Every structure is written in structure tokens, then in C-alpha cells.
Amino acid sequence: MAETLAILMVVAVIAALMAGYPVALTLAGVSLAFAFIGDLTGVMSFAILGALPQRIFGVMTNGTLLAIPMFIFMGVMLERSRVAEDLLENMGRLFGKLRGGLAFSVVIVGTLLAAAKGVVGATTVTMGLIVLPAMLRHGYDKRLAAGTVAATATLAQIFPPATVLILLGDQLSNAYQSAQLSQGKFAPDALNVSDLFAGALLPAFSLVALYLVYVGAVAWLWPKAAPALRRDPKGPRGAKFARKLAESLVAPLVLILAVLGSILGGIATPTEAASIGAVGAILLAARKTAIAPLLRPVADKTAQITAMIFVILIGATFFSLVFRALGGDLMVERALTNLPGGTTGAILTVMLAMFLLGFVMDAFEIIFVVVPIVGAALLKMPGVDPVWLGILMAMNLQTSYMHPPLGPTLFFLRGVAPKAIKTSDIYWGVIPFVAIQIVALIVLWFVPALATWLPHALYR
Amino acid sequence: MAKGSLETVADRIDRLNAAIGRGAAWLALVIVVLQFALVVARYVFSLGSIWLSETVIYAHAALFLLAAAWTLQLGGHVRVDIFYADAKPRTKAWIDLIGALVLLFPVMLTLLWLSWPYAARSWAVLERSQEASGLPLVFVLKTLIPVFAVLMALQGMAQAARAVLVLRKRRRG
Numbered sequence: 001m002a003e004t005l006a007i008l009m010v011v012a013v014i015a016a017l018m019a020g021y022p023v024a025l026t027l028a029g030v031s032l033a034f035a036f037i038g039d040l041t042g043v044m045s046f047a048i049l050g051a052l053p054q055r056i057f058g059v060m061t062n063g064t065l066l067a068i069p070m071f072i073f074m075g076v077m078l079e080r081s082r083v084a085e086d087l088l089e090n091m092g093r094l095f096g097k098l099r100g101g102l103a104f105s106v107v108i109v110g111t112l113l114a115a116a117k118g119v120v121g122a123t124t125v126t127m128g129l130i131v132l133p134a135m136l137r138h139g140y141d142k143r144l145a146a147g148t149v150a151a152t153a154t155l156a157q158i159f160p161p162a163t164v165l166i167l168l169g170d171q172l173s174n175a176y177q178s179a180q181l182s183q184g185k186f187a188p189d190a191l192n193v194s195d196l197f198a199g200a201l202l203p204a205f206s207l208v209a210l211y212l213v214y215v216g217a218v219a220w221l222w223p224k225a226a227p228a229l230r231r232d233p234k235g236p237r238g239a240k241f242a243r244k245l246a247e248s249l250v251a252p253l254v255l256i257l258a259v260l261g262s263i264l265g266g267i268a269t270p271t272e273a274a275s276i277g278a279v280g281a282i283l284l285a286a287r288k289t290a291i292a293p294l295l296r297p298v299a300d301k302t303a304q305i306t307a308m309i310f311v312i313l314i315g316a317t318f319f320s321l322v323f324r325a326l327g328g329d330l331m332v333e334r335a336l337t338n339l340p341g342g343t344t345g346a347i348l349t350v351m352l353a354m355f356l357l358g359f360v361m362d363a364f365e366i367i368f369v370v371v372p373i374v375g376a377a378l379l380k381m382p383g384v385d386p387v388w389l390g391i392l393m394a395m396n397l398q399t400s401y402m403h404p405p406l407g408p409t410l411f412f413l414r415g416v417a418p419k420a421i422k423t424s425d426i427y428w429g430v431i432p433f434v435a436i437q438i439v440a441l442i443v444l445w446f447v448p449a450l451a452t453w454l455p456h457a458l459y460r
Numbered sequence: 461m462a463k464g465s466l467e468t469v470a471d472r473i474d475r476l477n478a479a480i481g482r483g484a485a486w487l488a489l490v491i492v493v494l495q496f497a498l499v500v501a502r503y504v505f506s507l508g509s510i511w512l513s514e515t516v517i518y519a520h521a522a523l524f525l526l527a528a529a530w531t532l533q534l535g536g537h538v539r540v541d542i543f544y545a546d547a548k549p550r551t552k553a554w555i556d557l558i559g560a561l562v563l564l565f566p567v568m569l570t571l572l573w574l575s576w577p578y579a580a581r582s583w584a585v586l587e588r589s590q591e592a593s594g595l596p597l598v599f600v601l602k603t604l605i606p607v608f609a610v611l612m613a614l615q616g617m618a619q620a621a622r623a624v625l626v627l628r629k630r631r632r633g
Contacts, residue, residue: 020544020552021559022537029563032570052571053578053605060521060601069520070492268499275495282492295489303485303527304536310524311537318567362538 002043006328009034013319023365024308024315031318034326044325055317059310063271064170064193069306070274071161074259074281075116076301078252080294081285084113084126086248092134092229094245100219100226102138103148106131107211110152115159115256116281124153124409128416141225142421144218146413147429150402151211151436154409157363157398159204160197160260161270161277163309164397167367168390169193175375176386183380191386193270194263196394198455199387201264203395203444210436251287255280264458309364316368323373333377343381347389350374351396358400362408366397391451392444399437402430466621473618474533477611481530487523491516514595525604529611533618549626557623564616568609575605 013030017023038044059065078084091109095101106127114123127149135145157164173191180188219226259277262268268276285291323329339345350370357366371393378384402409404427413426444450494516501507531537544552579602581587588596 016563017540018543019555019559020539020541020547021555021563022532022539024537025559025563025567028567029559032566049570050574053575053602056575056605057602060525060604061517063517066491066495066517066520069488069523070495073488073492267503271495272499272502275492275499278492279496299485299488300482302488303481303523304531304534306488307524307527307531308536308538311528311531315567361540365538 001041002038002327003331005034005038005041005043006323006326006331009319009323009326009328017361023361024312027312027315027365027369028318031322035322038322038326044322048321048325049318051321052317055321056314059313059317062170063269064166065310067161067166067193067269067271067274068163068309069302070271070278071163071166072305073298073302074274074277076298076305077278077281077285077294078113078116079126080298081281081288083248083252083284083288084109085130087112087252088127088130088134090241090245090248093241097228098219099223099228100215102135102140102229103144103215103219103226104212106135106148107152107208107215110149111155111159111208112252112256114153114156115161115260116252123156124150124412125416127153128413132413132416132421133418136418136420138229139224139227141218141222142425143429144215144225145429146417146421146426147431147433148211148215150407150409150413150426150430151433153413154398154402154407155204155207157401158200158207158391158394160200161263161274162200162394164363164367164394165196165200165390166193166270167309167364168371168394169196171367171371172196172375172379172386172390175371176379179376179379182376191390192459194266195387195455195459196390197260197270198264198458199391199451200394201260202450202454203391203440206443206450207395207436207440210440211433214432214436251284255284264454266458312362312364313368316365316372319369320372329373329377332373336374336377337381343384346378346381347384347392350378351392354393354396355400355403358397359403359407363397363401367393385448385452387455388444388448388451392441395437395441395444399434399441402437403434404430466625470618470621470625473614477529477533477615477618480611481527481533484523484526484530487519491519491523494519510589510591510593511595514589514591518595518597518601521601521604525608526611528608529615532612532615553623553626557620557627560616560620560623564619565613568613568616572606572609572613575602575609579603579606 009031012034013027016026016030019026032049035044035046035049039046088105088109091105092102095105098104110123110127110131113126131149132145135148136142156162169192173193176191177188215226255277258280259273262276263270263273282291285294336346336349339349341348354366354370357370361369378389379386401407404410407430410426410430414423417426494512498509498512498516501509501512544555547555579599582599582602585599586596587598587602588594589598
């Protein structure tokens with residue numbers, strides 16, 4: 001009876017979400033209704049919800065999650081200060097004379113932006129507004145242009161210090177603790193957000209390399225799709241150009257290296273590094289424009305995005321408390337351990353579920369809902385490394401983010417892309433990149449060292 | 461008059477939550493600056509301050525709890541918009557009205573009901589940080605939870621009121 005209710009609750013949540021009321025409140029409201037039903041039918045006690053204030057207080061005082069508003073601040077500040085525009089323009093000039101050169105620079109700059117901004121929406125909008133018209137103007141194939149922009153912007157989901165990695169790290173570390181405790185290990189190993197950052201680095205760079213190879217192959221096989229730029233007679237040349245390029249490139253690069261380097265070098269916690277990044281972004285912006293008028297809109301936007309994320313976390317807390325009270329977590333664990341194919345079958349099932357959920361839900365929601373349910377069960381299985389599992393999940397969510405027809409990146413891009421680009425161009429253009437993602441996921445599956453080697457080398 | 465009353469209530473709630481939210485938004489800058497000061501103090505001068513670290517934590521909690529209702533007002537909470545995005549204004553109004561009544565109100569009232577005694581217990585002993593040199597204001601921090609519930613419930617009222625206005629107008633016109 002209780003477990004039937006747990007299943008019904010999941011179905012009801014998904015159905016209710018489709019109506020389009022804010023996700024956080026839908027999660028909490030439906031869960032609350034099921035807590036009532038459970039209490040009335042005597043399968044659970046409503047009193048369990050009494051744990052909510054303490055849970056919320058735990059979120060409020062969590063030092064790791066404190067990094068989130070600061071990384072968001074950094075991204076929004078870079079967005080508003082138009083550091084990105086300069087970078088794109090100058091890189092385009094640098095590689096422009098090569099066939100496919102513009103696409104190369106888009107991938108490289110997009111990677112830098114994704115790392116600095118950490119929010120897919122912001123990266124997609126910037127790139128869609130600036131890069132896409134430029135690529136079309138220079139005669140690039142529409143599909144290639146749209147696909148390159150969408151895929152590169154989505155890197156913000158996996159490139160450290162991605163918000164997704166912080167949230168995944170937080171949720172997985174709870175799951176990892178309880179998995180070890182239940183196995184009688186009372187001095188459990190910890191999983192830090194830094195481990196996930198380090199683990200994401202090589203897979204993220206592999207993706208960038210594969211994107212570059214793909215763009216290069218298209219330019220070589222099909223020159224018309226990715227022509228070289230005509231020389232711009234009015235543009236700066238020689239030493240003057242070199243200086244402009246260096247200026248636009250060095251500043252954001254230093255910022256990213258300072259943030260990532262201090263985390264990966266074990267010098268600073270992600271929270272500390274986030275404040276360095278945010279102050280760095282303020283300084284970069286101040287060099288270009290008056291900073292005072294920027295502070296109000298940047299603070300506002302940061303507050304809204306932060307509130308959005310944390311309210312989902314609060315809503316998901318309702319859900320996981322009730323789901324657990326109904327015995328849902330034990331049911332999921334039993335189902336996962338009884339799957340044919342053992343560990344492989346269990347992880348594949350979870351991956352597939354997350355991928356499908358990615359069509360309708362945001363990465364944040366999936367992390368808050370799915371990881372508390374399946375995390376401990378998966379991490380109890382022999383040979384499952386928490387970093388590897390985390391990166392698999394992150395890359396999986398990233399792929400579903402750009403998968404037609406419902407990937408959020410595609411919607412963001414549709415919103416800002418020139419009229420000349422049809423929605424079908426975006427879909428077709430992104431498919432090769434989705435294929436690349438799937439190849440990368442398969443490689444990561446068979447070569448866990450891709451994710452686990454760097455954190456072990458750095459921290460163990 | 462019946463014409464203006466719903467709108468007046470919604471406007472007042474909107475103004476209240478916008479003022480609180482925009483005020484809380486400055487905490488984003490406060491967090492960045494104080495956390496950076498902590499980093500400098502720690503790495504350059506080898507100094508730490510539990511008092512200051514806790515201030516950053518408090519600011520963060522206040523930031524998202526106090527800005528949440530304002531974010532709702534601005535439509536900043538994510539929706540699954542497969543259907544919602546293309547829905548008619550009338551359909552959207554129905555979804556918002558039912559959502560506010562069936563989802564938002566019960567959740568926020570339950571949270572208020574649960575967190576009130578939670579905060580009250582903390583007030584009763586004027587609970588302070590577990591660290592000796594920490595902030596003696598844990599009861600204030602815990603009070604933010606019922607405050608969040610109240611602000612969200614108020615914003616839900618404004619949302620419902622505006623939905624009713626949309627539904628009424630259409631029927632007349």
C-alpha cells in the first residue's frame with residue numbers, strides 16, 4: 001500500500017508538472033497531498049514532515065552551497081560587462097583566415113565563456129546573439145553554425161565550476177556518507193565538490209577536442225559549409241591587433257585559471273574561489289565601463305537565480321521526505337539491486353531515467369529529486385566510484401540539455417537566433433554533437449579513469 | 461468597490477515583496493565582498509573570523525529566503541513550459557489560480573505551522589551559535605523560515621488575485 005502510494009506520487013508529480021505551475025511548488029504541493037493520504041490510510045505519519053524546518057535550516061547553513069550565489073554573480077557580471085563580445089570578435093579575426101576558423105574560435109571562446117559563466121541560458125543567449133549572425137554573414141552553413149553554438153554553450157553544464165557540479169557534489173556526498181554508514185563503515189570517506197570539479201575537467205576537455213575535430217572534419221570535407229573569412233581591410237593589424245587580442249583574452253583567462261587553479265590546487269575551497277571569481281569579474285567589468293550602474297541589475301539577477309535554485313531545493317525536500325516515509329527509497333533500492341545485469345543494469349537504468357527526465361525537467365530538479373533516491377543504493381554497489389558516477393550523471397544531464405526536440409538549450413537558442421535559421425536547422429545541426437556526447441559517455445563508461453584519475457592524482 | 465479591491469491588494473503585496481526582495485538582493489554583493497575579505501584575511505594575514513563567516517552564511521540564507529516571493533512575482537521560478545508557454549492567457553490564469561490554491565497555499569501554511577514552533581523554541585532560549593565566538597542570533601536565522609512562508613503565501617494571494625482579474629475580464633469582454 002505504502003509503496004503503491006510512492007509510485008502514484010511520482011506519477012502525480014510528473015503529471016502535475018506538465019500543467020506548468022512552478023516546479024518547486026508543484027513538487028512540494030503534490031508531496032504534501034500524498035503525505036495527507038498516507039496519514040489518513042495509516043501507512044505513514046504526517047509527523048514526519050516535522051523534520052522539514054531542520055532540513056531547511058541545514059540548507060541555509062550549508063557552506064558548500066554558499067558558492068552558488070557567488071558563481072552566479074560572477075557569471076551575470078561577465079554577461080553584463082560584455083567581456084564576451086570582445087573575446088569573440090578578436091578570436092574570430094585570429095582564426096578567420098582558416099577554413100572553418102570561425103567555428104574553431106567559437107568553440108574555444110564558447111568553452112571559456114561556459115567555464116566563466118556556468119549557466120547555460122546566459123551562455124547560449126550571448127553566443128546566439130553575437131556569434132550566430134556573424135557565422136551566417138560569413139557564409140557558414142546554418143546547421144553547422146546553430147549546432148556549434150548550441151553544443152558549446154551547453155558545456156556550461158559540465159565545465160567546472162558549473163553550478164550543476166556543486167549541487168551534484170553536495171547531494172552525492174550525502175548519499176555517499178549514508179551508503180558507507182549502512183555498510184558499517186563508521187569513518188566514511190568524504191566526497192568534496194573539488195573532487196567533482198577535478199573529475200569533470202578531462203571529460204570536458206575531451207568533449208571540446210571532439211567538437212573541434214568534428215568542425216575541422218566538416219570544414220575539410222565540405223568547404224562551402226565553413227568558408228574562410230574575407231579579410232577585413234578596416235580591422236586592426238599586426239602589433240595593434242595582437243595587443244587587442246591579448247587584452248581581451250588574458251583577463252577572462254586569468255580569472256578562470258585563478259578560480260579553477262586555486263580549487264584544483266587544493267589552495268581554496270570552491271566557496272572561497274567563488275568569491276575571488278566574483279571580485280575578479282567586478283574588476284574586469286570596472287576596466288571596461290562604469291561599475292556602479294551595473295551593481296543593481298547584477299545583484300537583482302543573482303538574487304532571483306539563487307532564490308529559484310534554493311526554492312526548488314526546498315520543494316524537493318518535501319518530496320524526498322514523503323517518498324522516504326512511504327518506503328519509496330527502499331523500493332527503488334530493491335528494484336535497482338534486482339535488475340538483470342547487476343551494477344551495470346542499475347546504473348544504465350538510472351542514466352536512462354535521468355536522460356528522459358531531462359526532456360521535461362531542469363538539471364537542478366533532477367539532481368534534487370533523483371540523487372537522494374538512487375544515490376545511496378548505487379554507491380553501495382561494488383566498484384562504483386562516486387566521482388565517476390557524478391561525472392556520468394553530469395554529462396548525461398548535459399546531453400539531455402541539448403537533445404532535440406525539448407532540450408532547454410535549443411529553446412534558449414531559438415529565442416535569440418536570427419529568423420533565417422529554422423527550428424529544424426537547430427535540430428539537425430545539434431544532432432552530430434549529441435552523437436559526440438553519446439560517444440563520450442560510452443568512453444567514460446568504459447574508461448572511468450578519465451574522470452577519476454585527476455582527483456586521485458591531486459587529492460589522494 | 462469590487463472593481464479595484466482585488467487589484468489594490470495584489471498591487472500592495474507586489475510592492476511589499478518587491479521592496480523586500482530588492483533589499484535582499486544587495487546581500488548578493490555583501491556575500492561576495494565579505495567572503496572575499498575572509499579569503500584575504502585568511503591567506504594574507506592568517507586570520508579567521510567565525511563571526512564574519514557566520515555573517516556570510518546568514519546573508520546567504522536571507523538572500524534566497526527573502527528574495528523568493530519577489531522572484532515568484534517576476535516569474536523567475538522555473539516552470540515546465542511545454543504547454544504553458546503557448547497556452548492562452550485564460551488557460552494560464554486558470555493554472556496560476558489553481559496552483560496557488562491547491563499547491564502554494566497548503567505548502568506555505570504547512571511550513572508556517574511547522575516552522576513557527578521551531579523558531580519559537582529558539583527564541584525561548586535566545587539560541588546562539590554553537591561556536592563561542594559565533595553570532596548569538598540563531599533565533600533570528602530560524603525565524604527566516606516562517607517569514608519566507610508568509611511572504612510566499614502573500615505572493616500566492618497576489619498571483620491568485622491577478623488570475624481572477626484575467627478570468628473576469630475575459631468573461632465580460
